[in-house]
Amino acid sequence: MKTIAIVDDSPDDIARLAALVDRYFGGDKGAYGVVTFTDGLFLLDGYRPIYDVIFLDIEMRLVDGIGCAAQLRIIDDEVPVVYTTRMAQYATDGYEVGAMGYLLKPVNYYALRLALDRALGKARRQAPVRPWLTEGDEHVAVDAREVDYVEVSGHDLSYHCGGRIYHEWGSLKQCSDRLASLGFSFCSRYCLVNLSHVERLRADSVVVGGDEIPVSRRSRKRLSQELMDFYQRGSGVHGDIG
Known part of the structure; x- marks a missing residue:
């Protein structure tokens, strides 16, 4: 089961991205779970390395995406991070802290699918259980x-x-x-x-x-x-x- 984190201060953007993730997994709720945070601060507070992908909004009020990713890399240098933003020029700063890429809002399904294909290819994954x-x-x-x-x-x-x-x-x-x-x-x-x-x-x-x-x-x-x-x-x- 893949665990996807969405960090964004916009409820509408969270809902849109979560719906696209559901479409990616074909609506199979047993294949994935989504956990949401409304600020980078809340992701970092008590962070555990349980996520296969983190979608991270760049512009947030308390701890923005760039600052969040910089702190995240201190405690987890493996998890794939994908930025989401309305301003593409901000996303380029994210590559300095190991982001895999960015998605422009409003996120479309094709872009989301490519990002997840790439991120899950790198994500820590468990071998299929086939007794x-x-x-x-x-x-x-x-x-x-x-x-x-x-x-x-x-x-x-x-x-x-x-x-x-x-x-x-x-x-x-x-x-x-x-x-x-x-x-x-x-x-x-x-x-x-x-x-x-x-x-x-x-x-x-x-x-x-x-x-x-x-x-x-x-x-x-x-x-x-x-x-x-x-x-x-x-x-x-x-x-x-x-």
């Missing part, structure tokens, strides 16, 4: 993002994926460790669910991939909070942070 599973007599490399949920019986792991079931020998804990970064969470000792595939949360169960899965009493509160956090990270623009 080698069995289906009957065949071995299949399955994209873990397409898995609805995983059940365990003894040491037999059953991967439910769009009505098909694949198998693997192992423990659910090992499976959880491998899939945690993709948004999988325990709903009981015997089952992991893909949070991006949850269709309905009930008092004692969740509906995933059309199947109703029991949720243990000890897992209910945690699973509900994890679902809320997951969709807040991945549903576009969510207000200010900082």
